[in-house]
Amino acid sequence: MSALSLPIAELARLVQSGSVTAEAVARESLKVIADRRGLNAFLHVSEQATLDRAGELDARRARGEALGPLAGVPIAIKDALCTLDAPTSSGSKILAGWRSPYDATVVARLRAADALLVGKTNMDEFAMGSSNENSAFGPVKNPWDETRIPGGSSGGSAVAVAAGMTLGALGSDTGGSIRQPAALTGTVGIKPSYGRVSRYGLVAFASSLDQVGPFARDVSSAARLLSVIAGHDPRDSTSSTEGVPDYEAACGREVRGLRVGVPEDYFGPGLDPEIADQVRAAIARLEADGARVVPIQMPHTRHGVATYYVLATAEASSNLARFDGVRFGLREERPGADLGALYDATRSAGFGPEVKRRILLGTFVLSAGYYDAYYAQAERVRALIRRDFERAFAEVDVIATPTSPTAAFPLGERVEDPLAMYLADVYTLPASLAGVAALSLPVGRTRAQLPIGLQLIAPAFAEARLLTVAAACERSSA
Amino acid sequence: MAVTRDDVLRLARLARLSLAEDELPKLEADLSRILEYVAELGGVDTSEVTDAPRVGPACAPLRADVAAPGLSREAALAAAPRVVDGAFAVPEFVDES
Numbered sequence: 145m146s147a148l149s150l151p152i153a154e155l156a157r158l159v160q161s162g163s164v165t166a167e168a169v170a171r172e173s174l175k176v177i178a179d180r181r182g183l184n185a186f187l188h189v190s191e192q193a194t195l196d197r198a199g200e201l202d203a204r205r206a207r208g209e210a211l212g213p214l215a216g217v218p219i220a221i222k223d224a225l226c227t228l229d230a231p232t233s234s235g236s237k238i239l240a241g242w243r244s245p246y247d248a249t250v251v252a253r254l255r256a257a258d259a260l261l262v263g264k265t266n267m268d269e270f271a272m273g274s275s276n277e278n279s280a281f282g283p284v285k286n287p288w289d290e291t292r293i294p295g296g297s298s299g300g301s302a303v304a305v306a307a308g309m310t311l312g313a314l315g316s317d318t319g320g321s322i323r324q325p326a327a328l329t330g331t332v333g334i335k336p337s338y339g340r341v342s343r344y345g346l347v348a349f350a351s352s353l354d355q356v357g358p359f360a361r362d363v364s365s366a367a368r369l370l371s372v373i374a375g376h377d378p379r380d381s382t383s384s385t386e387g388v389p390d391y392e393a394a395c396g397r398e399v400r401g402l403r404v405g406v407p408e409d410y411f412g413p414g415l416d417p418e419i420a421d422q423v424r425a426a427i428a429r430l431e432a433d434g435a436r437v438v439p440i441q442m443p444h445t446r447h448g449v450a451t452y453y454v455l456a457t458a459e460a461s462s463n464l465a466r467f468d469g470v471r472f473g474l475r476e477e478r479p480g481a482d483l484g485a486l487y488d489a490t491r492s493a494g495f496g497p498e499v500k501r502r503i504l505l506g507t508f509v510l511s512a513g514y515y516d517a518y519y520a521q522a523e524r525v526r527a528l529i530r531r532d533f534e535r536a537f538a539e540v541d542v543i544a545t546p547t548s549p550t551a552a553f554p555l556g557e558r559v560e561d562p563l564a565m566y567l568a569d570v571y572t573l574p575a576s577l578a579g580v581a582a583l584s585l586p587v588g589r590t591r592a593q594l595p596i597g598l599q600l601i602a603p604a605f606a607e608a609r610l611l612t613v614a615a616a617c618e619r620s621s622a
Numbered sequence: 623m624a625v626t627r628d629d630v631l632r633l634a635r636l637a638r639l640s641l642a643e644d645e646l647p648k649l650e651a652d653l654s655r656i657l658e659y660v661a662e663l664g665g666v667d668t669s670e671v672t673d674a675p676r677v678g679p680a681c682a683p684l685r686a687d688v689a690a691p692g693l694s695r696e697a698a699l700a701a702a703p704r705v706v707d708g709a710f711a712v713p714e715f716v717d718e719s
Contacts, residue, residue: 245697378685385683450660461637468638470710475703483715488640500639501652504630507637508653517664524668562652563659 148172152217152311152365153392159216162205166198166216170260173218177262177309183285185303187223188230189263194218201258212258214372219254220304220313223264224271225356226345227251234347235267235279235297238467238474238494248345249380250314250356250373257372262310265300269496270464271321271349273297274568277559278498285555286329288594292552295325295568298359302329305359312369313359318349319452320547320572322357323584327547327597330586332366332614333359335572337604338579339384341370342377350459351382353452353576363585363615367391370607386605394608395615400434402613405540407442410571415549422588422596423546429620430544430613438540442532447525448573449566454509454522455577461506464499467491501562526577533578537603542613545571547584547597571599581607585614587621623661625653 147155147169158164177189198216205211221227224234226244233239247255254261268278276284276299284299286292287307294303298315302325305313315322317335326333334357341356348354358369371392376385406427411420431437469475469490476489495503509518536543549570558565575582581604584597598617602610630649634641641649695708704711 242701245693245700381683381685444666447663447666450663453656454660454663465638469703470712471698472701473703477704477713481713483713484638486713487638491638492640492642495639497645497648500641500645501649501656503637503639504633504649505653505656507633508625508629508657511633511636518660521663521666521668522660524671525663525666527671528666528668563655566656 146172148176148218148308148311150311151362152214152360152368155311156213156215156217159201160205160211164216166201166260167195169216169218170194170198170262173260173262173310176307180287180307180309183287183290183303183307184282185265185284185300185307185309186220186263187233187266187281187300190230190261193229194260194262197260212256213368214254214257214259217259217312218262218310219259220263220265220301220310221251221261222298222301222313222315223267224316224347225251225314226347227261227264230264232264232347234271235269235281236494236496236499237280238490240280240474242473244345246345249342249377251345253373265298265304265313267300268297269499270347270460271297271316271318272460272498272502274320274324274565275553275558276300277555278496280496283555286552288330289552292554292594293328295328295548295552297321299325301359302326302331302333305329305331305361311360312365314356314373315359316346316354316356317576318353318456319576320569322359323547323572323582323597323599324569326359326584328552328595330595331359331361332363332583332585333357334366334370334583334607335575335581336370336374336607337581339382340581340605340607341373342380342383344377344379348463350456351463352459353456363611363618364392364395366583367395367611384605389608391608391611394611397612398434399430399613399616402435402542403540404430404435404437404613405440405536405543406437407440407445407536407543407545409442409445410545414567414570415546416551418590419546419549419551419596423544423598426587426598426617426621427544430616433616433620435613440536440540440543442536442574444525444528444532445574448529448577449570451522451525451529451577452569452573453505453566454518455526457502457506458510458519459506461503461510464503467494498562529574530578532574533580541602541609543601545599545601547571547599551590551592551594551596575601580604581610583610583614585617587617623654623657625650625657
């Protein structure tokens with residue numbers, strides 16, 4: 145049996161006990177990555193470093209040392225996360241080939257848990273996109289139909305897991321960038337609560353929204369990854385000191401008596417009827433397991449897209465000011481040009497079209513004369529979206545919705561229409577704006593055999609409850 | 623709202639981007655459409671929102687004010703495109719004439 149078909153906890157146990165060597169796992173993972181190169185999921189594969197690391201793990205075990213909770217487990221890292229031993233580009237030409245002088249905290253925690261970090265995954269440039277077509281290094285393809293997109297922006301991480309190259313991956317989610325590709329590739333993806341996971345070493349896009357989270361093929365594997373990366377980090381003052389509960393134990397609890405809120409606002413026009421049917425069927429199975437289904441209202445959901453694209457672009461225009469050609473990355477310097485010309489030329493050559501569009505939009509909504517009508521108003525609407533969630537969670541324990549209004553769409557379909565692309569995130573944006581915990585898990589297929597995702601949302605720091613419900617869904621879908 | 627060519631150029635100056643001539647028509651059209659879409663926010667009744675919206679921890683705690691080693695100068699400069707005398711090098715920007 146292939147090591148790469150096992151849940152993470154089982155593989156780690158086999159490596160810990162010596163029944164399987166980390167080296168054999170590393171070789172298998174690297175072989176699948178090479179065989180599936182056409183999917184363009186990886187921007188960098190750390191072949192030798194992975195084999196060296198596997199050898200060290202096996203030697204440590206042979207000496208009688210106990211290995212960590214991710215012993216020998218191959219994990220892929222989104223290229224927005226800084227790594228000491230591999231380049232970090234965030235999908236952009238402006239950072240091509242850049243080496244970070246430090247590891248992101250989440251990367252350091254995976255290493256400390258004895259994972260094998262096999263490489264860096266492709267993504268929309270600076271995590272701006274919902275299809276992975278905005279990568280400066282070419283689009284990622286969906287393994288279930290290679291003429292279709294895998295979702296974005298963490299498309300490479302989702303595909304690494306979906307195509308069996310790795311057992312887990314890290315992504316980042318600002319408005320749906322973990323959940324939407326998870327839905328479109330048939331994987332489990334968690335967007336933890338704002339503050340649950342350190343962002344030290346994550347290339348910043350929109351700092352009031354960005355979160356790091358895991359992908360895996362099953363719920364309890366995702367739970368193990370979350371338990372390794374979650375928790376306070378003194379290097380990120382926005383990370384919470386709230387304790388980290390036992391997420392894997394939560395996967396075994398019953399849903400009997402839990403109240404599942406279903407907002408009709410998430411089932412309106414634009415939702416593919418096949419997806420609506422399968423999502424409702426999954427909710428009905430939860431009800432059959434003893435959960436209570438409660439209709440709820442979230443009337444500000446429909447303003448999520450507009451709110452997000454004002455706030456996220458405003459934050460991005462500020463965060464991306466650091467790319468100036470002086471301290472790291474690309475530098476376009478013409479003889480005799482002054483410092484301003486250096487900035488202009490570097491940024492114009494280094495950023496792709498979607499990044500420029502968002503920087504300009506963010507600059508507009510923050511500019512004198514427009515700030516109050518756009519940015520400040522969006523902050524007020526954000527407060528109303530948060531209030532929708534607070535009111536809903538006074539009545540229910542979790543909320544169940546579709547993750548994406550459509551299954552994976554064809555490559556190229558929305559490239560020329562940024563607004564149509566933004567609408568791909570209509571169901572994932574509100575939870576990001578509210579800072580609450582959410583995940584996507586596969587609950588079926590369309591007639592064309594494309595994966596369908598169910599989104600579950602819980603209050604901030606209620607990831608354990610989210611995992612209880614997700615694991616029950618997974619058992620009843622099997 | 624309709625975004626004009628001059629608007630795009632003004633925003634590009636603020637954002638330190640020098641756009642090529644052939645990038646302008648699409649940016650004008652895209653920004654106009656996106657701003658037309660987000661204009662719906664103006665119609666949302668936000669009169670009951672008085673508190674400043676906030677996500678995340680109730681406060682962002684500061685670490686203890688204790689000196690600790692950070693990045694070495696060598697590591698910080700390692701990825702710089704141009705370094706002179708142990709510092710980031712930039713073109714002249716103060717006119718002393």
